[in-house]
Amino acid sequence: MAPRPLSPALILETALDILDHEGGAGLSMRAIAARLDVKAASLYYHVRNKDALLQALVDHVAHELLGDADLTAPWRELLTTMAVRLRGVLRTHPGAAAVVATKNVSPEVAQQIADRLGPPLAASLNTTTDRALLLAQSLFVLVAGLALAEFGDVPHEPVAPRAFYDAWFDLAVGTFLDGIDPP
Amino acid sequence: MAPRPLSPALILETALDILDHEGGAGLSMRAIAARLDVKAASLYYHVRNKDALLQALVDHVAHELLGDADLTAPWRELLTTMAVRLRGVLRTHPGAAAVVATKNVSPEVAQQIADRLGPPLAASLNTTTDRALLLAQSLFVLVAGLALAEFGDVPHEPVAPRAFYDAWFDLAVGTFLDGIDPP
DNA sequence: TAGGTTACCTAACAGCGTTAGGTGAAGGTG
């Protein structure tokens, strides 16, 4: 069985996989390399350093976030969808939550998202794109923070049942959305 | 000049000081020890391990958060005060933001805060203590997340001027509070 | 004065991110 040749994409993929199973603490360059049947130093041919790898990981998640979302949907539906989606992503990659919350999305990706999300959201909200984006970003910060509270340090079983966090998520996101425009 | 004798409190104090000046990356047990003219291993006589030290740091911040706040104030004023206070603490200890956001407050401290804050806040909000505390916690998560976005990885100059983050803070917190009870 | 506890020390371990320099295979060029 010929292993896939090393590449930035494969390394990122492997990093995410380790994050899922081992948690953030288990994510070392050596661990990634071992899973790819390679020595740690070899990774540096494809990736500048670990920080750049994590940045790429954050950008990857951010990029997937927009995905195929219907940007023309009403703002509340749109924001809810993205909040739920972010929560889903962070749930399936628990270790990634801390990374995503800690590191900012790189400017290019942020700009790209702003360009796509800003205008339709601003139109639906009947406000400026600046304000619309700031509200969206606030919501993401909130969702990421909630995820962090739920499984901040993995492996680490949550201190409360999942239903509790579901209710918390609904309350927090709902409250924030109500604040944008009361029902 | 006889140096202060080692103690958990002094170690925590020193850790916070390093966090302020060097950032999270510079916070090593050896760095703490060096600043106290002591060898790293000696710290372990007073502190179980680094994780426990960081947990104590989080609890310390959380405990200071309530401090002398006027718990009988109207809920909006009370929550605003605490949000501003948390922001202030995280601003003066930038490196601590990542730690505070990542680690949960220990159960005992959380219970202590809940006992003090829950009843008056619930009364002012005219709701259950559970809901009141969940809302308060959501706000804290939001504020911590905003701080993380502003200086997630120090040392690292913010990508936007301070005024931008001030405006963001006002908008996000204001929106959330509006969501609790529209003006 | 003897014994025990306190509060530090030295030394070491395994693991981390990262770099420098080597090496065999692949592929283009004369």
Place this chain on the structure above:
DNA sequence: CACCTTCACCTAACGCTGTTAGGTAACCTA
């Protein structure tokens, strides 16, 4: 075919990290 370059990996090492084991002086108590 022979040569040379470039690629994609390797070994080896550096300095750093958290942490533990065991030693050792100073102090308090009996």
